[in-house]
Amino acid sequence: MMVKLILGFLWYLIHLVISLFNLWSHLCNNLECYLISSELLPKFRNLRLEKLKYLGVVVDSREANNILKVKQLLWWLSTIGVKNVILYDVEGVLKKLLEPGIKASRDRNSRNSINVSANMEASHFSHGGMAVECLSGSDGKEGIAKAANLMYSDFCNCATHGSAKSDIIFTEADMACALRAAGSGGAEPDLLLVYGPVRCHLGFPAWRLRYTEIVHMGSLKSMKYGSIVKAFYRFSEKYQNYGM
Template identity: 55%
Template sequence: MDLSDEIARVLIPPLQRVQSSKILRFTLGFFWCLLHLPVSIVHLGSYLIKQLLYYMISSGLLQKYQNLQLDKLRYLAIVVESEEAKNTTKIKQLLSWLSSIGVKYVTLYDMEGVLKKSVETDLKSSENPSVADGNAVASVHQERMTVELLSFSDGKGAVAKAASFLCLQYLEGDSVGYNKMEPVFTETDVTNALKAVGHGGPDPDLLLVYGPARCHLGFPAWRIRYTEIVHMGSLRSMKYGAVVKAIYDFSKKHQNYGS
């Protein structure tokens, strides 16, 4: 066997394996694109239909969205991702929309407290609001709507104060010494403790989340036990029609709270 035959014997099998691997990757990639294409088409079609619906709602072309029933919506909460919360122009536009719709009480929340630093100052400097500051939240009362501002630190502080309150109540109880029983705190006890330290607050009926995350981003959990949560997408691309549709859909829902 000469040298050329020996080289061919050594090199051809690896080359064949490389070519087979390329063909396999190409085949799998082709089938992946083939499966992904209808999904992308459906997603694009759904997006376009929603955008058209939002436009028709904003233009007043759909009569059923014109007269919203706000009987169920006593309190509305808005959760904004902190980076997007820096866009105060969008926040004020959103508040203006909610005020025009007829919402009476709005809670604004972001984790880092960006809204408490920016929106509160803007609302206080407006012409007619009267301002009332609480222990951990600031409530700005406008002519038609009350705006409550919250951050993640408010929730941490509330839990700490409520725990101290419950511990103090336990230590001041009637039982003393070895006869004192182990503390058992119910949900009602915790709720009453939070109210006693000034952090109860109303439970939002509907919570709208603006940002990439589909979660409440640390919004006080004890205030969203029966709250309907809706992800609204990015604040930069918010639509008036989307807000109206979320409120309309909520007004048509029936919630079962159990026995």
């Protein structure tokens, strides 16, 4: 009995210490975000966003219906100075909710006589001078299926012209070319912010995440301006040597 009591006490003590540590970390993070939002921390005032050509934002579909939060997020990103955003949720909720903006952008393009492909018209619009691309899970599935069909056609053509099957090897470059030909290549985000309950990219097209830095931001309803600025600052301070 004494051993059980001691082990039980140690278990609850460890649990209490971990809970207190998590509470302390949460409070420190909230305080830091508040100080960043109030511009009281000098190092966060001037962000170097030269490396951030494209920003990816993943939103859990169950939270994507909160269009006010999404628009607030886009406004914050535009204010910070982000030029290109790739917005994604697996069920395509954001694409449906932002459809009026997409139609307005398409109408402006048609009035200016700009030739844009059907895929681009269906998923691109601008917000406060910032270019936004909307993606969903179906885009990824259709894109990979079209690319696979193109590669299979090329394989059949090579076989018809007498090439041995063992000589045909599909590489990553071949897959990238097929995806571009199918209209599903697209830009690769340098940084991906994930708003959702789990620490994963929630189905964002994997072929566009080869060198992407992924940051989990927590729930969309509890998003903070300071946490976005902090994520950008940490990204700007990192040294990436890919491609060397």
